[in-house]
Amino acid sequence: MANIKSAEKANRQRVKRTARNVSQTTAMRSAIKKLRAAMGSKGNKDLAPLLKSAVQAIDKAASKGVIKKGTASRSVSRLTVAVAGLSAK
Numbered sequence: 078m079a080n081i082k083s084a085e086k087a088n089r090q091r092v093k094r095t096a097r098n099v100s101q102t103t104a105m106r107s108a109i110k111k112l113r114a115a116m117g118s119k120g121n122k123d124l125a126p127l128l129k130s131a132v133q134a135i136d137k138a139a140s141k142g143v144i145k146k147g148t149a150s151r152s153v154s155r156l157t158v159a160v161a162g163l164s165a166k
Contacts (some may be wrong), residue, residue, distance in 0.1 A: 098150055099141045108134040112156060124160050131156055 079085045093147035108131040132153050152163050 096140075098143050099140045101141055105131075105134040105138045105143075109152075109156070112160075116159060124163065128156060128160050 079088050108127075112124065112127040112131045115124055133151050135144075135149045138144050139146050
């Protein structure tokens with residue numbers, strides 16, 4: 078346990094930042110899971126809104142620094158290609 082005042086403050090800040098990052102990560106993963114679940118189902122007609130929400134969640138996480146920009150770009154690209162492949166069939 079921290080005994081110094083500045084260490085106690087740093088610990089409080091760490092807890093806040095961690096909670097914020099976990100929230101962003103959870104929202105991003107949930108949006109991606111919803112999209113992938115819809116892609117796996119038989120009636121995958123309207124994937125555009127789910128793709129849009131997943132891309133927004135990924136971009137928001139990248140802008141907040143939760144994930145790296147390259148990782149976000151790669152994830153968006155892979156999801157977009159997968160949805161386009163299903164739409165073409």
